[in-house]
Amino acid sequence: MLKGAIARRYAGAIFEIARKQNTMDRTLDDVKHIAELFGQRKLAYLLREPKIPAQRKETALRQALAAKVLPTSLNLALLIVQRELVDVMPNIATEFENLVLDYRNQAIAEVTTAAQLDDAQQEIVRKALEHKTGKSIIMHSRVDPSILGGVVARVGDEIIDGSVRNRLHVMQQQLLSGITATDTDDEFASEDFAQPANR
Incomplete structure (x- = not known):
């Protein structure tokens, strides 16, 4: 239940940003891409491992995402890693897609x-x-x-x-x-x- 509540909160925040910036489609693609990326075993281990310095994690993320996603989407990914919520990212992607679908009826x-x-x-x-x-x-x-x-x-x-x-x-x-x-x-x-x- 806690994971669901966290996912809804982050999805709601990025949804409001996407709505205000008129970047809904692009942000949806970004969020799905980030969720897929976080699902890759090697990167997921690097991002979850507490002994790996935060700077190394950030560098790896920027290399993987900076040229492919919006700055706001990259900030979301960095925040998720910083707050040790890598496992919640698939839920965030699902909640975000549901918000977009509801918004468009x-x-x-x-x-x-x-x-x-x-x-x-x-x-x-x-x-x-x-x-x-x-x-x-x-x-x-x-x-x-x-x-x-x-x-x-x-x-x-x-x-x-x-x-x-x-x-x-x-x-x-x-x-x-x-x-x-x-x-x-x-x-x-x-x-x-x-x-x-x-x-």
């Missing part, structure tokens, strides 16, 4: 289907998710034949399961318990999802 949807969707089908799914969430959807698609058909979408913490596998499971449970199935329980029962589900 966007959401990322991880969409899984049993077979590859064509462009028209992807557009149907995207529009249905936008209608459901009230946000502009950025879709990341993947194929998993084990869901048998239909669509499974994860938007933030919410999972919308309209897969054939899930429908069969629900039907099985209803048959075992003697409850009559109703379409109202099916998140993806709308006409919007008819085409992808039938693929």
